[in-house]
Amino acid sequence: MIAKTIKLNNGVLLPTVGLGTYRSKPGEVEEAVKIAIDAGYRHIDCAWFYLNEAEVGSAIREKIASGAVKREDLFITSKLWNNFHAKDAVVPKLKESLKALGLDYLDLYLIHWPFGTKEDAPLMPTENLQDCFSDVDYIETWQGMEEGHKLGLAKSIGVSNFNAEQIDRVLKNGTIKPVVNQVECNPNLNQKKLIEFCKQRDIAIVGYCPLGRSEYMGRPGFPEPTIFDPKVAEIGKKYNKSPAQVVLNYLVSLGISVIPKSVTKSRIVENIDIFDFTLSKEDIAYLDSCNKNKRVCPLTDFKDHKYYSFNAEF
Ligand SMILES: NC(=O)c1ccc[n+]([C@@H]2O[C@H](COP(=O)([O-])OP(=O)(O)OC[C@H]3O[C@@H](n4cnc5c(N)ncnc54)[C@H](OP(=O)(O)O)[C@@H]3O)[C@@H](O)[C@H]2O)c1
Structure with missing residues (x-):
């Protein structure tokens, strides 16, 4: 599909x-990438x-070489990590991702998080944070x-994990809109709220952890993924769809793109097979009611960083 x-x-x-x-x-x-491309992922x-x-790049290049897909039909995103926020570090890191992927350009390059760490710090520090x-x-x-972007290395550029105020600062100070x-x-x-805020500024949302990172189920303090909610399974039965398909369909109906991760063939195929049903108003209302504002990825170790994004309401 x-x-x-x-x-x-x-x-x-x-x-999407x-x-x-x-x-x-x-x-x-x-x-996983080869299965995904065969299943219709672009x-x-x-x-x-x-x-x-x-x-990932090796799989993409193999699929292009075999004629299964053309480069221009694919949308490949990569992201700049926190240790490399200095202006002069960005293009070299973008080139490093392109080299690893074996591609000439990215379709989208994102700043992974708004907060930076020193270049020689651990990639995900847990001590001596300051x-x-x-x-x-x-x-x-x-x-x-x-x-x-100007060098043609990324067709589009954007951000990730930015709150509303940070988005507006980029709009005010940048020359290219994310x-x-x-x-x-x-x-x-x-x-x-963030979807609406970005929509007003013509910025699209890509939703990560759409399935609530289900393998973390049961970890203390971790929000229980909605795909394990019996009511969501019940909704799925009406449409002959799995709980994951119900959740992904719901998220796409909010006007966003979703990026479920899987390395399991049946799930990779299942997760894109979501465009042939429409949830009823009641089903959407139930999924809306699941909102708890609880994060899988709060990255609370960074909560005292000047540019931590999740202290704001959205
Ligand atoms: N920008 C950011 O800061 C950021 C942060 C986190 C994630 N991301 C991106 O978003 C992607 C998705 O987020 P995520 O990987 O954290 O979580 P996720 O996609 O919500 O959940 C992935 C988990 O769900 C399982 N799964 C996949 N399809 C399923 C299905 N149909 N039924 C039941 N379980 C299913 C996967 O298992 P199997 O693989 O074993 O099948 C895996 O354990 C990431 O891979 C990454 O590309 C971005």
Whole structure:
């Protein structure tokens, strides 16, 4: 099945379902990407931080070489990690992702998080945090992103995990408008206010952890993913769809794109097979009622960082 698309503010079309690749291990992600392309996925979500771009790229290139898909039909995203927020670090890191992927350009390059860490800090520090934080302003980082776009290395540029105020600062200080804000979005955290705020500014939302990162189920303090809610399974039965399909259909109906991760063939196929049913008003109302504003990815270790985004309401 081919996903519907959203038109970005620069005219580029973004498929509303993409394959997530975080925690997809080397040894399994290559196959997952090939299965996804065969199943109709045209949007793959990658990041320098996931440390698997070489394998993802190898699968993409194999599918292009075999004639299964053309490069121009794919929408490949990558992201700049926190240690490299200095303006001069952006283009070299973008080139590093392109080299690992074996591609000439990205369709979308994102600032992964608004807050930076020092270049030599651990990638995800858990101690001596204040020593690891850098105070490079993401406006400076955005200037590096604009440079990457002007060089033709990224057709579109955007941000991730930015709150409303941070989005407005980028709009005020940048010369290119971000096309996307990629943020966590699932029925536990439906992000309606941020979606509306971005819509008013013609910025699309890509929702990560759409399935609530189901493998973390049962971890203390972790929001129970809605795909395990018996009521969602009941809704699915009416349409002959799985709970995951119900949740993904609901999220796409909010006007966003979703990037469920899977390395399991049946689930990869299932997660894009969501465009042949429409949830009733009552079913949508139930999913709306699941909102608890609880995050899978609060990154609370960074809560004292000057540019931490989740202290604001949205
Ligand atoms: N911008 C950011 O800061 C950021 C943060 C987090 C994530 N992301 C992106 O968003 C993607 C998705 O988020 P996520 O990977 O954290 O969580 P997710 O997509 O919500 O959940 C993935 C989990 O759900 C399982 N799953 C997949 N399809 C399923 C189905 N149909 N039924 C039941 N379980 C299913 C997967 O298992 P199997 O793989 O074993 O099938 C995996 O354990 C990431 O991979 C990454 O690309 C971005």
